[in-house]
Amino acid sequence: MKSIKSFLTFLLIANLMGCASHSTMRGSVAMKISDTEAHVCLGDKEVKVGDKINAFKNVCTNDASRVSRTGNTTLCKKEKIGTGEVTSLINDHYSVVKFDSKIDFNEGTIVEKQ
Secondary structure, three states: OHHHHHHHHHHHHHHHHHHHHHHHHOOEEEEEOOOOEEEEOOOOOOOOOOOEEEEEEEEEEEEEEEEEOOEEEEEEEEEEEEEEEEEEEOOOOOEEEEEOOOOOOOOOOEEEEO
């Protein structure tokens, strides 16, 4: 009986960890398929085929005018790099987006529905 409880506890923890790790990827490029296509972490409850998507990158700079106890403060801002369109839905977690050909994106690029 103790081993069954331990096993069920393990399954519960593993399931929760799997959900937590995916939620940190939400709204990002999970896998680059080609120079213009990617699997993104936006599922079928968030987007539909034909929806427009904005792609962003983080641009971070040191701001010497904002010094804290630990040193200069790094300021980051989200900068739009282009757009794309949802071409297919994979499941409740992922969809396929075709980006404009001029966008330089990679795994981790931030994506948001327009």
